[in-house]
Amino acid sequence: MTAVADDRVAALADAGVDEVRVAFQQWLADNAAELAPFKHLSTQVDEVFAALSRLQKLLYSAGWIRLGWPDEVGGLGGPQVLRAVVSEELAAAGYPPPFSFGTQEVLGPAVARFAPPDLAAEALPRLLRGDETWCQGFSEPGAGSDLGSLRLRAVDDGETWRVSGEKIWTSWAQFADRCLLLARTGPVESAHKGITALFVDMDTPGIEIRPLRSMNGDDEFCSLYFDDVAVPKSRTIGEVDGGWAVAMFILGCERGAAAWQRQAWMRWRLGTLVTDAPEVSDATAGEALTLVHCLRLLSRRTVRSLSDGDHVGVLPSFDKLMMSTAEKFLFDSALRSAPDTLLLGEDESARDWRSDYLYSRASSIYGGAAEIQRNIIAERVLGLPRD
Template identity: 50%
Template sequence: MDLQTFRTDLDAWVEEHRAQLTPAPGGEGSLADQLAHLSVVKRLAYDAGFGRWGWPERVGGLGGSPLYRALLGERLTAEGIVQPGGWSMTEVLAPTMIDFAPPELAAAVVPLLLRGEEHWCQGFSEPGTGSNLAELSCRAVRTDDGWRVNGQKVWTSHAHLSDRCVLLTRTGTRESRHRGITALFVDMDTPGITVRPLETMHGVDEFCEVFFDDVLVPADRLLGDVDGGWAVAMDLLPYERSTALWHRGAYVRRRFEELLDTADPGALDPADVGNVALQLFALRAVSRRTQHRLADGDRLGPETSVDKILLGTAEQAVFDLVATGLSDEVVAGTDSTSARWRSDFLYSRAATIYGGTSEIQRNVLARRVLGLGEEP
């Protein structure tokens, strides 16, 4: 199927299933409700074939270009049918599972994620090591029956509602830094795992602390090589900063258009509107290039930090404009529409923090792309 046919068929399918493809719960709604709705949409898309295009056949896909996935995610997030964060978790974690998990494990579990039967999380950040993964200390020790894990993670999105976790652990010394990290695939119902949700300022329990107390992970849940977890992380993070950002950008752009349709024109400075439109255009242009590089088989690397910086600044600029043009709704509105505007505004404050701070992204670009200093 060519991309234009895919797009045309997708448009027709969305219109045909409007009754089921309802807007995702938003505003100050429950994250559990959002993920339950996400599961319904993913299953519908998978059964119709749209959720399988762009994924390898060996994990339940139909093959073809990753651009199919970009088009599907863009359509669903831009229309608010799904929330971009939950939808994009598949784009962040499934490619790395396909690349690094034992083939039989990937074949068994990736279809569960694509169909919405499971939700997964990403256990990377720790207290004091949010953006500096080389300093992580959650430790895995090899035993006769697998790995014993002890330690803590934090800012783990959706952990309390997830079935599995892609987990980075320390298997070497702290001095070995990134050369002593190992990635594991962990069932979240394993004895010894305690999850404590953290409510954000926009009223959603999106993030969690996760504690591992002598948790047994089977030996066949190793992702990649022992002490080779840095390669897994470096494979995963560009996906977090590529297709996932394409989806987020589509959602932010839609909210910008809704702002222009809703706000009193006299409340917005035309120069500010033009500046925000320019930032969104730059984000889309760079992100589109990244999608096509991915489709061409290029190996994404540290240069995708540019995408993340542009997304963070554009998202905050859009919702700064919202705070000006819809100040009454953002501050004091009580209906569901106002709650969604307020929620998005508050969430945008973290846009330059989540997924690696803008400061860290600039350091990555300086050291690993421009060669302006050695890695510590």
């Protein structure tokens, strides 16, 4: 593996987007033989997890994953947009996102911004290095779209919070070392004004994790049960009762920056569709490309704004809606173009298409359902009345 010296990567951080893109493309080409196994992952989720953690460590030790993160959290500096370049080029070359990539862009910026600085300095480098993974404990039975009604409670007990309640649909919690958890600290009727964000070690006594099987066959998400779990007050992220601001910041990153990785992956997947299913018509491939490109443009605006430190507000709702529209169109096209392969095929490629098709159904649910994004756009952008 060709290591890139820190000083050269630091110089790249100053050099700008195009130079980083070319240097990373070159590194991927130079190391193609050693990276090849990452293109053919096992179907066993724990083996996938282990392989993608290895990829994460590899990219960290070569310096690439540290670009665009500040020095105080283990980064090499440079604008945040460099992270988008690395994730895009990785996907364009056909590699899966390393395990923490999603978490990194969804939860990482919130920890960098809202956590006590010593906690951010300890935890973020471990995430970037691939030494630990995190999960996002927001949804509860009865509190998904209506997140402000969540009930998991954190009671003030002096130096600690005592946390009790339930979370659901927590992705990859069975592998996670920490959870960014939203808890009710005010009265139930305080709605979004009585929520606090906590950073919880998943091996704390009193946490039970039960994996749930999704329809593509993976144990992707989990139910979490908290029974009087002690969480140090030093693990409070942001203000007490100010968790809504943290949650909205995270959802902005999830709907915006995470969509960037998805568009890069979809563009690559569209290329494989044209190869694997030559029956796909030019008109269908063209429409899919247009949708993916629209997502790219929307997400590009969000990534640029986040990189410049601008407030993105509710605009990433457009990205999220476009993301699920493009993803469903792409995989509906795959099903229509090659139904026998997708429905009945038994080789690795057919299994991947089937799994990706089934997962694409979730794209209009996770990170906030499509109906909710439409409501946000209608009320907050177009100024239409709530009723």
